[in-house]
Amino acid sequence: MPSPVLQKPLKLSCIQLASGADKAANLLHAREKVLEAAKAGANLVVLPECFNSPYGCDYFPSYAETLLPSPPSPNQSPSFNSLSSTAAEAKVFLVGGSIPEVEVDKDGKKKYYNTSLTFGPDGKLLATHRKVHLFDIDIPGKITFRESDVLTAGDKLTLVDLPGYGRIAVAICYDVRFPELAMIAARRGAFALIYPGAFSTTTGPLHWRLQGQARAMDNQCYVALCSPARDMKATYHAWGHSLIVDPMAQVVVEAEESETIVSWELDGAKIDETRKGIPIYTQRRFDVYPDVNKGKIRFD
Numbered sequence: 001m002p003s004p005v006l007q008k009p010l011k012l013s014c015i016q017l018a019s020g021a022d023k024a025a026n027l028l029h030a031r032e033k034v035l036e037a038a039k040a041g042a043n044l045v046v047l048p049e050c051f052n053s054p055y056g057c058d059y060f061p062s063y064a065e066t067l068l069p070s071p072p073s074p075n076q077s078p079s080f081n082s083l084s085s086t087a088a089e090a091k092v093f094l095v096g097g098s099i100p101e102v103e104v105d106k107d108g109k110k111k112y113y114n115t116s117l118t119f120g121p122d123g124k125l126l127a128t129h130r131k132v133h134l135f136d137i138d139i140p141g142k143i144t145f146r147e148s149d150v151l152t153a154g155d156k157l158t159l160v161d162l163p164g165y166g167r168i169a170v171a172i173c174y175d176v177r178f179p180e181l182a183m184i185a186a187r188r189g190a191f192a193l194i195y196p197g198a199f200s201t202t203t204g205p206l207h208w209r210l211q212g213q214a215r216a217m218d219n220q221c222y223v224a225l226c227s228p229a230r231d232m233k234a235t236y237h238a239w240g241h242s243l244i245v246d247p248m249a250q251v252v253v254e255a256e257e258s259e260t261i262v263s264w265e266l267d268g269a270k271i272d273e274t275r276k277g278i279p280i281y282t283q284r285r286f287d288v289y290p291d292v293n294k295g296k297i298r299f300d
C-alpha cells in the first residue's frame, strides 16, 4: 500500500558543490554535477546555500539577481534560467540551493533576500523560499555574523508538492534551528525537510548533525542538509558534511568536507513504520499545550 506521505520511493542527492567567485563558472559546474546525480538515478537534487557566490554579507549586493516578475529574463537572473534549464535537461526536481535576490520597489529602494528556487523536471518554477530566520549570531572570539545588516527576512513557510511523490518543505540553513517551522511542515504532510545550508567550522561540528537528527526525530520524516564544500581560501569556511537523516533520526549518509554527492533512496514505508512504532502523531496533548500547527501561518 502506498504511504500516505510518500507515494513511491525517491532517490535524493545532495551536491556538496565547490564554488568560487566566478558566478558563470559556478552555474556551469552546478549543471554538470546535477546531470551527474541524475545519471546516477536521482529524482530530487539539492544544491547548497549561496552555491553561485561566496557566502558573506559583503557579497550579497554584488551577486544579487532580480527574480520578480517571474519568470525573470536571462539578463535579470542567469541563475534562475540556468537552474530551470538544468532541471529540465536532467529531468529532476531541483532545489536550487540559494542565491542572493534583489527586489526593487517603485521608489527604487532595494531589498535583498537569501532565496531558494525549486524547479520541476519540466523546468517550471515550483516554489520560492526566502530565508525566514536571518543568521545573526555573536560568539565572542569565534564568529560574528549579521545577515540582517544587508538582508530582509522572508515571511512565509515553503511547502512544495512534487507530483507523483508527495510534499517536501524547503528552508535555508539557520531556519533549521527553529523546530516550529519543521513541525508545521511535517504535520502538513512533508515527507522530507530540505535545507540548503552553510554552517561554519565553529557551529558545524557542534550542531549541524544534531540539528538534522533533531528535526528528523521530532517529525519522523527525512531531513537533508546540503552544504558547500569547504574552501580554506574563502572568507567563510563552510563545515561541509552534507547529510541525509532517516525518520528514525539515523544519519544514513554524510560527506566529509570536500566536493562530493551524497544520495539515499527515501521510502515512505520507513516513515509509516517509524510513526506506527512510536506514535507521537496521535499522542500529542493539545489540552496541555498549544498546537503549533493552528492559527495564522503564512505559506508560499
Ligand SMILES: O=C(O)CCC(=O)C(=O)O
Pocket: 049, 134, 135, 172, 173, 174, 175, 177, 197, 198, 199, 200, 203, 204, 207
Ligand atoms: O546556525 C548556524 O550555526 C549557522 C547558520 C548559517 O550558517 C546560515 O544561516 O547561513
